[in-house]
Amino acid sequence: MKNNIAIVVVLVVLAAGGIWYVNKSAPLPSPVEEASQVSPSPEASTTAVMEKSNTTATDSTAKEVTVEGLEFKFVADTLTVKKGEKVKLTFKNTGKMPHDWVVDELGIRTKVISSGTTEVIEFTPDKAGVFEYYCSVGKHRENGMVGKITVTE
Numbered sequence: 001m002k003n004n005i006a007i008v009v010v011l012v013v014l015a016a017g018g019i020w021y022v023n024k025s026a027p028l029p030s031p032v033e034e035a036s037q038v039s040p041s042p043e044a045s046t047t048a049v050m051e052k053s054n055t056t057a058t059d060s061t062a063k064e065v066t067v068e069g070l071e072f073k074f075v076a077d078t079l080t081v082k083k084g085e086k087v088k089l090t091f092k093n094t095g096k097m098p099h100d101w102v103v104d105e106l107g108i109r110t111k112v113i114s115s116g117t118t119e120v121i122e123f124t125p126d127k128a129g130v131f132e133y134y135c136s137v138g139k140h141r142e143n144g145m146v147g148k149i150t151v152t153e
């Protein structure tokens with residue numbers, strides 16, 4: 001009988017101690033975790049904004065070239081650009097007929113524009129080489145509306 005009471009007392013003390021331990025230790029980790037999660041995010045968003053403004057600055061450095069189209073030639077009839085570098089091409093129709101400017105190998109072309117008008121296109125050559133440009137209207141290509149664009153590595 002005396003042994004049984006001693007065992008019950010020990011169990012009650014252990015149980016009470018266990019509840020106290022769980023109550024005291026359980027709430028502790030969560031405020032620490034929350035605090036450590038909040039601090040890194042403002043730094044991360046500042047870095048992203050800085051990277052974006054650097055990219056915008058690089059985009060504005062396009063090489064600008066002008067080509068005139070007339071019967072039946074291009075002025076200039078040679079161009080040199082760099083692979084991977086953006087080109088801003090201004091095509092002016094200084095003739096009397098409609099003309100366009102096409103490079104099949106680079107997959108680029110202007111619209112057919114009428115006499116006295118201008119079109120601006122932007123492209124980035126993705127391969128090096130020497131390619132022909134021409135006017136796709138009527139027989140203008142056969143009549144001499146051709147030129148060469150050199151894309152350097």
Ligand SMILES: [Cu+2]
Pocket residue numbers: 069097098099100135136137140145
């Ligand atoms: Cu033409």
